[in-house]
Amino acid sequence: MPSDISVSKTPSSLNSGGFCEDDECLMDGDTASPEEISNLSGAVSMLLQGIGENPDREGLLKTPERVARSMRFLTRGYRQNPEELLKKAVFTESYDEMVLVRDIDIFSMCEHHLLPFFGKAHVAYIPDGKIVGLSKIGRVVEVFARRLQVQERLTQQIRDAIQDVLNPKGVAVVIEAKHLCMVMRGVEKLNSVTTTSAMSGEFISSPSTRSEFLRLIGA
Numbered sequence: 001m002p003s004d005i006s007v008s009k010t011p012s013s014l015n016s017g018g019f020c021e022d023d024e025c026l027m028d029g030d031t032a033s034p035e036e037i038s039n040l041s042g043a044v045s046m047l048l049q050g051i052g053e054n055p056d057r058e059g060l061l062k063t064p065e066r067v068a069r070s071m072r073f074l075t076r077g078y079r080q081n082p083e084e085l086l087k088k089a090v091f092t093e094s095y096d097e098m099v100l101v102r103d104i105d106i107f108s109m110c111e112h113h114l115l116p117f118f119g120k121a122h123v124a125y126i127p128d129g130k131i132v133g134l135s136k137i138g139r140v141v142e143v144f145a146r147r148l149q150v151q152e153r154l155t156q157q158i159r160d161a162i163q164d165v166l167n168p169k170g171v172a173v174v175i176e177a178k179h180l181c182m183v184m185r186g187v188e189k190l191n192s193v194t195t196t197s198a199m200s201g202e203f204i205s206s207p208s209t210r211s212e213f214l215r216l217i218g219a
Helices: 022-027 034-050 063-074 082-087 134-145 151-166 207-216
Strands: 006-009 090-092 099-110 116-126 130-132 170-179 194-199
Touching (some): 034 063, 082 134, 099 170, 099 207, 116 134, 116 207, 151 170
Parallel strands (some): 006 099
Antiparallel strands (some): 090 130
């Protein structure tokens, strides 16, 4: 008999706020001091000069501040605690079959070249007396992704955070992503996809559980 499985597909965006202009979105919720923005902007100006550009020309006048605020936004995961996010929505429940959240959009930045990588994360866990609000799984993925990353570590961090907070019977995480450091530079392989996995508990000890998870995500 196949097990009962709760499967959720995340919406395309985790942003719960309303519409705003691009630059306004970057400032929303940012607690950076004027000095921090100034320091980052100065670094961007030096970068522009280093590649042979003129930061004082019209098209680049506001670029240093825009990039500074963009970097704050893209790395906001450093200022968030994924374990605390999970703990806010933990509930006692007797459900003890697999819970799977598929196709969670991820956008992160490679720490080696500061170029983006993006794709999908699939996260499953088997509760042991505790469940967590489904949106919090997406939030945990988001927090870790919004840091300078390598895909291998990102996959493990998501697994470990869920394992540590919920102490479930097992956790499984698979990430499929395209890396612009392989597309725009280096080997320039446009269609390459990198897949990583990290598992614990029954997803390691039970081949049937692992196979069921992989079948459900189409792996």
